[in-house]
Amino acid sequence: MIDLTRWEPASPNEVAERLSAVESPWWIAGGYAIEFAVGAPFREHADIDVLLLRRDQLAAQLALPGWEWWAAEPPGTLRPWAAGEILPPAVHDIWCRPSADAPWRIQFMLDEAEDADWVSRRDPRIRRPVADIGLINPDGLPYLAPEVQLLYKAKGARPKDERDFAAMQPKLDAAQRQWLREAMTLAYGEHPWKDRLTV
Template sequence: MAGRPLSVEECDQLWQAWTPAEAAERLSSTPPCWYVAAGWALDLFVGGLGREHSDLEIGVPRARFAEIVDAFPGYEWDVGGDGHGWPFPEEADNQHQTWLREPATGPYRLDVFREPHRGDRWVCRRDTSITLPCDELILRTADGIPYVIPEVVLLFKAKARQAKDETDFLHTLPAMDRPRRSRLSGWLSRVHPGHPWLETLSNHRY
């Protein structure tokens, strides 16, 4: 990457993301500190593909990001955010996304969220009063791929409410039990009071 931020269009053209299974294989020797995040996490929770994905995000405690870096010798890292990309570590203190890039060919393979934590508790970037212990934050597929719980994903998706976020919400809601819906409702009421999803959540019945 040149020493200037890439535009949204330039970033989009460079993405050739791995699947969760491909990422998990490459991270198999890494300590258990990471998890699939965002839209892919919802598909792993539901157990089926809700839509196509142009990228792959994983989360990791900010303090343990170096362990992810160590798993990819020879790769390069860029900082992503606000529709741009910068050479790492530029803007790293101001952004939480970090993109893994193959230097030989240039495509981005993985987007790593460097997440705030207090000890062994995850801390929500949108509201630091929302925290969870790691054993509640992370679920696993039958073949062992770790992923973040759906209510965390949907809390973040609630802000943008792009078409894909609405699709993800409707795709995931039927698979969420009452405690998960209740927790999401509580978080949305705190972070996004009056959000349209609140009514959908309250009206949803099995």
């Protein structure tokens, strides 16, 4: 039985060190991305998410040689990810740990891209240049732009997602608010966050 709860997430700085040789783009995502955009930590993190473009997925294996890599097959089953295997489109998450008896350390998320554009898996009409989906924090770490991260968090709106939105909403500028409102309309139709994003 695989223990899905045993996490000792790598710090963002450790992630950056381990991915230092990766030439393809990557971004710290999830709650850490929101904290970077807010400018201060405000909650605990049970894991750490790193976004890769699907076309660059094997960079995760190259960055973590000797580690175990597990693919999350819908509806939520983990299975070993073989070296060099190209994952099917339905797989969006990869869990990584140094060994079988070690806790999980890093989770990679795979997003779509076409040529120079990032394409949201929530709705392929939602896209923007890959160069425009991330920012750099004061320590030089790349992270997912908050409006893009909030688009993903809006789907489930778990308590931690609500907390992230509440912390980030006052700091979004007019362009970010407009983009997020339009993207949520395409992806979800009506959403309770939209009324709190008046431009």
